[in-house]
Structure formats: structure tokens, C-alpha cells
Amino acid sequence: MNSVSRGAKSLESAVSICLLALLFLIGVGVFIKQFDFDMSRFGIDTTTAGLPSTYTAGEPDLSSLVPDGFKEFSEPETYSPDNLYEKINGKAPLYIESGFVKLFTQRFISKDDESLWMELFVYDMANTRNAFSVYSVQRRADADILSLFHPSFGYRTDNALYFIHGKYYIESVGSSESAQLFKAMTEIARKITRELAVDKVTEIAELSLFPDENAVIGSAKLYLADAFGFDGLTDTFVRQYKLGDETITAFLSKRSDATDAEVVAASYLNFLIENGAKTKKAANKNLEGKVLDFYNTTEIVLSTGPFVVGIHEAENQHSAEELAIKLIDKLNKAAKKSKE
Amino acid sequence: MTEQNDKNLGRREFLGRAGKAGISIAAAGVISWRLYDREEPKTGVDAESLVTLPDFQVPRKDGQTMSIVKGSDRVKTVNKAIELLGGIERFVKAGETVAIKPNVAFASPPMLGATANPELIAEVVRLCYKAGAKRVYVTDNPINDPASCFTLSGIGKAASQAGAKVILPKDHLFRHTTLARGKLIRNWPIFSEPFMAVDKFIGITPVKHHHRAGASMTMKNWYGLLGGRRNVFHQDINTIIAELSMMVRPTLVLLDGTEVMMTNGPTGGSLSDLTRANTLVASTDCVAADSYGCTLLDLRVSDLPYLGKAERAGAGTTNYEVLKPVFGTV
Numbered sequence A: 001m002n003s004v005s006r007g008a009k010s011l012e013s014a015v016s017i018c019l020l021a022l023l024f025l026i027g028v029g030v031f032i033k034q035f036d037f038d039m040s041r042f043g044i045d046t047t048t049a050g051l052p053s054t055y056t057a058g059e060p061d062l063s064s065l066v067p068d069g070f071k072e073f074s075e076p077e078t079y080s081p082d083n084l085y086e087k088i089n090g091k092a093p094l095y096i097e098s099g100f101v102k103l104f105t106q107r108f109i110s111k112d113d114e115s116l117w118m119e120l121f122v123y124d125m126a127n128t129r130n131a132f133s134v135y136s137v138q139r140r141a142d143a144d145i146l147s148l149f150h151p152s153f154g155y156r157t158d159n160a161l162y163f164i165h166g167k168y169y170i171e172s173v174g175s176s177e178s179a180q181l182f183k184a185m186t187e188i189a190r191k192i193t194r195e196l197a198v199d200k201v202t203e204i205a206e207l208s209l210f211p212d213e214n215a216v217i218g219s220a221k222l223y224l225a226d227a228f229g230f231d232g233l234t235d236t237f238v239r240q241y242k243l244g245d246e247t248i249t250a251f252l253s254k255r256s257d258a259t260d261a262e263v264v265a266a267s268y269l270n271f272l273i274e275n276g277a278k279t280k281k282a283a284n285k286n287l288e289g290k291v292l293d294f295y296n297t298t299e300i301v302l303s304t305g306p307f308v309v310g311i312h313e314a315e316n317q318h319s320a321e322e323l324a325i326k327l328i329d330k331l332n333k334a335a336k337k338s339k340e
Numbered sequence B: 001m002t003e004q005n006d007k008n009l010g011r012r013e014f015l016g017r018a019g020k021a022g023i024s025i026a027a028a029g030v031i032s033w034r035l036y037d038r039e040e041p042k043t044g045v046d047a048e049s050l051v052t053l054p055d056f057q058v059p060r061k062d063g064q065t066m067s068i069v070k071g072s073d074r075v076k077t078v079n080k081a082i083e084l085l086g087g088i089e090r091f092v093k094a095g096e097t098v099a100i101k102p103n104v105a106f107a108s109p110p111m112l113g114a115t116a117n118p119e120l121i122a123e124v125v126r127l128c129y130k131a132g133a134k135r136v137y138v139t140d141n142p143i144n145d146p147a148s149c150f151t152l153s154g155i156g157k158a159a160s161q162a163g164a165k166v167i168l169p170k171d172h173l174f175r176h177t178t179l180a181r182g183k184l185i186r187n188w189p190i191f192s193e194p195f196m197a198v199d200k201f202i203g204i205t206p207v208k209h210h211h212r213a214g215a216s217m218t219m220k221n222w223y224g225l226l227g228g229r230r231n232v233f234h235q236d237i238n239t240i241i242a243e244l245s246m247m248v249r250p251t252l253v254l255l256d257g258t259e260v261m262m263t264n265g266p267t268g269g270s271l272s273d274l275t276r277a278n279t280l281v282a283s284t285d286c287v288a289a290d291s292y293g294c295t296l297l298d299l300r301v302s303d304l305p306y307l308g309k310a311e312r313a314g315a316g317t318t319n320y321e322v323l324k325p326v327f328g329t330v
Helices: A002-034 A085-096 A127-138 A181-193 A205-209 A258-274 A317-339 B011-035 B073-085 B118-130 B146-152 B153-161 B218-225 B230-247 B286-296 B307-310
Strands: A070-072 A077-078 A100-112 A117-124 A154-156 A160-165 A167-176 A222-223 A235-245 A248-253 A289-292 A297-304 A309-313 B066-072 B097-102 B136-141 B163-169 B172-176 B187-193 B202-212 B214-216 B252-261 B273-284 B326-329
Touching: A002 B011, A077 A085, A077 A205, A085 A100, A085 A127, A085 A160, A085 B230, A100 A181, A100 B187, A117 B230, A117 B307, A127 A167, A127 A222, A154 A181, A160 A181, A167 A181, A167 B326, A181 A258, A205 A235, A222 B230, A235 A317, A235 B273, A258 A297, A258 A309, A297 A317, A309 A317, A309 B202, A309 B307, A317 B230, A317 B307, B066 B286, B073 B252, B073 B273, B073 B326, B097 B118, B097 B218, B118 B202, B118 B252, B146 B153, B187 B218, B202 B218, B202 B286, B214 B218, B218 B230, B218 B252, B218 B286, B230 B307, B252 B286, B273 B286, B286 B307
Parallel strands: B066 B326, B097 B136, B097 B202, B136 B163, B202 B252
Antiparallel strands: A070 A100, A077 A100, A100 A117, A117 A167, A154 A160, A160 A167, A222 A235, A235 A248, A248 A309, A289 A297, A297 A309, B066 B273, B172 B187, B202 B214, B252 B273
């Protein structure tokens, strides 16, 4: 009876192996075949995309924003994620990966001087964090702060104005450096902030968690993904500090809980070490094991509560540690305050 | 013991079930085999109507493949750069027709550097006529509305005033192409007709940062020849740029690094995105020109994978120094 049972088991095994092998071969076949995917043949229309999408109620009407002394220079247009590339080409992925919903654009031209025109871009980014992210990662270094905006949410350059308003990221780009254009851009910005309805502006809480002392005004940025090239570092805020001649970057990323923060901090430390960083002795014992030398710059990475925090590419270890301790202190105080 | 396994499944029952499963698999296989369409889907374009862009290259001259000229005046630098390669007569003969393909991607003012410089284009048009060209066309298939792009960039006016005919893209000017050894450019519409009957083909483009590709230079300029929903290629941007370098064999390319868009490309938007590098490159090798262009953007060749791909495909060399570029200053 045992021999019959053994025979049956052998047969069962053989049939099972055959079936598994068949499934494996099918899998291999599908895997190989997918490399032959031909975009021109399967499912993609090679004609150009449809017309820009249309307005719906409650959305910004740019034609109502024509400034004094200017007139409409183009029809208002809207773009969706499907055709945003038609307007901004290779920059479209930056917006789409940051939650882009819709773009509204229109050009206005001076009634007196046809060389003076501007284009208004109003990006609906779904929420304030997304809007702040695309705004901040594109922020020009030599920007001028305007009293019209909070320093972290708006600036101007010689020919353009950039700001966020609720879920909207807004650009006014002028055809040249011109006082008349700048005045018109400012007028549009005032109208938008006054008249364009947005949900209650969402507070970006992380921005207030950075120390203010020595902070570079307007330097805060939000990387929604892949901060510093590490894919585990999402929703990461950075802020720059001027310490003597050196500019140092501090960062923080709020995770789901303290355990998650520990895991992400450890992963990022390992990522740096795998890429050539070496642990070095910390002057502050609280930072022992968290300070790395990365090609003659100092990196500090640790977790505190639900936050991953650190310093990125500092030239001076002492300044880096000092700033890291200030950042940790501020986070701890904020945590204590929220418990009270 | 009976003929049962540990889970009380009888041998007979097991074989019955296995048989049914086998029959089911076989039936599915037979049905799939019968339903399998061995013919490729019809695209409305047969092989005979596919188009291939002509080879516009001129015979190579050692030591005159690439010139790099420093100076802030584009009219002077382009004249010098072409002179160092043997003069415009090397590239354009009397009675020939020339197509110039500038980067006119955006409806953007010229001072923002998102498009090719109008003065530079006008000077190249004039040089072509000076060499005896019968006709010069200036054309591109921009991202934005073509008429707005040519108007607001100043390129339409500058080219027309210099005597060129500006051609805006229309549906009838596109034909499908398939690139030999191409993975992406297969049965894809390209803006081909303006180039099919001309003798020479010159590309003109600014040096720009590009959010997706890393940089937009002479090879990325050919992206403007693609029709259809070309944004699908952004998913494999390095391969498509390398394939474009295989598809287009220009007479000459001019890489304008007088002002370089260092950040926020390819659209830019602020004057502060630009840095003056006062450099103009003329080359018959797009890969070499772009490899040098990297240095203007503080990039290395390895930062732009499409350069290596194009080199491996035989489109040119990333080691531009072996070409012994001729340097000049004006």
C-alpha cells in the first residue's frame, strides 16, 4: 500500500511540475514578448492631442484679470495632464508628478507698446502642498521678495512674478524687463489673491518647525519624492541657513510614526554609506553614529519622534552639528507643546 | 491504508481532476491559437509610403569638423565659426536649396532663451544666400501653436526679413517613417516634407537645461520633427534622442551658448535662468557638439545617457577632442 501511495505521490508531483513548468513558460513568453511593444501599432493615437480642455464653473477666469492699460493678446487656454506637454513640453512631468490638475493660461499686451506683453500661467495643483512644491523647487536663487506675498510664497525676478495662492501656483512671465509690465503683473497678483476663491489655505506645518535664526529668506523647498536622490525620502522639506561664509541645508520629513522615521533614517544612512560616505566622530555625543563624511562634506541623518531630520552637504562639521541640534530642539519643543 | 493521500484525495479523483485541468488548459490554448491574429494591426500606412529623410552631410574634412568661437555677438561668432570649418561655401553650393531647422518650441520672447535666437537665424539665412543658395526655408514643428511661436519668438520676422521662406507645419507635411534599427521610431509621423526636396539641412539651437532629458541641444532639437503625440517618448527620452540622431544627418549644426539656460528648462521664464557663456559651436557632428555643450551646463557626458547611446549607434563621437576642434575668438 505504501508503494501505491508513493507511486501516486510521484505521479502527482510529476503532473504538478509539468503544470508549473507550463505556467513558467507562459510567463517567460509574455516577458519576452513585451519587449516588442510597438507604440505605433498598439493603442496609441499618433495624431495630435485634442483641443485644450475647457473651463468649468468655479475655475479661474483669466480674461477677467486684464490689467489697466493692457488688452487680451490671446484666447484663454486650459491644459489637462493629458496635453500639458503641448504647453511646457519637457517640464510637464515635474507638474504631473506633483499632482497637477489643470493649467489656465492667457497673454496680455500693452495697449501702447506691442513689445510689452506677458503670459499668465495659473496651475491648479490640487492642494497647497503640491503648489508649494512646484513653486519652491523652481524658485530662482537671486529672487527679490515682495511685500505682497509671504516671503516663502512669492517673489519676482527682472521680468517675472511667481507665487502661490491656495492650491494654485502662478507665474506671470513678461516679454522684457519693464516697470509697466511689473506694475501690471502686480495688479494681476493682487486681483488673484483677492478674488480667486480657494479653499481655506492649508497651513504647511513643517515650515514653522525649522529654526528661524540665520535662515535664508525664501529658501524653503518641498521635495515630494526622491529628495537628495534617495527614493525613500518623500515629502521632504529643506531650508538653507547662512552661517558665516557657508550656506548649510537642513531638512526634515514627517513620517507616519516614530518607527517609520527610524527605518527611513537608517535606510538613508545606508544609502549614503553605499555611495561612499563614511561614519565620522561627532563632536556632540547626541549625534554619535549619525554624522557622515561624504566626499569632504558633512551629512547628518537621524530620527526624532516621527521626523527624519538632518543636514545635507555641509562644509563645516561644527556648524552642521550646531544646526542639527537646533533643529532637533525646535522639533522637541513643538512636540511637547502639542502634547500640552 | 487506501489509495489515498494524506488529505484524503483519492488517486483516481486526483487523476480525474488533473485530466480536467489539462483539458481546460489545452482548450484555452487551442482557442487562443485560433483567435491569434498573425497579421499586424493596420495603421493605414503601408511600407511603400514610409519616408526616410535624406542624408544631408557633406564630405568630412579632418580638423574641420567642429569649431568653438567665443564672443558675445552672435553675428560675428557664427561667421567666424563657419569660416573656421572652411566657409559657408563648403556647406552650401550655388543653386542649392537649404532648410534651416531652429528650435522654435515655445511662444516665448527671444530674450528668455527658450528658442533659437532670431538674429543668429537671420545671419545664417544671409550666409546661405551669400553662398548662392537658390532658396532658404526656415521651419519647425513647435510644441505650442506654430504661428504664435514663430511670431512671439521673433524668428518668423527675422527669417522673412533675411529672405527665407517660413514654413509652418500642416498636416500634409507629415509622413510616417520607420527608423532602421529603431526601437521607438517605427511607423511614426514626422515633419518630413519640407526637407525631402532640399539639398542641405542646418540645425540651430540654444543650449538649455531640460527637466526630463537633462539638456536640450542639437540632438534634442530634432524632437521638433516628430509628429503625433510625441510626449509618449518622454518616458524613454534618452532612446528617442539617440534615435533622432540616427534619423537626421544634417549638413551642419549650430549650438548657441551665447546665453545658456542653466535651470528651469526647457521653458525657463525668468532672465535669471540664463547665464552668459559667450560661446557658439559649429559642427558636422551633433554628438560632438552636444558633448561640448555639456560643459556649458556644468554637466559631464555621462550625465546625459543619450550621448553615449548616440555614439554607440554611430551618430558621432562624445570625445569631441579627437576631432581637434578649431577655437576662435571675436
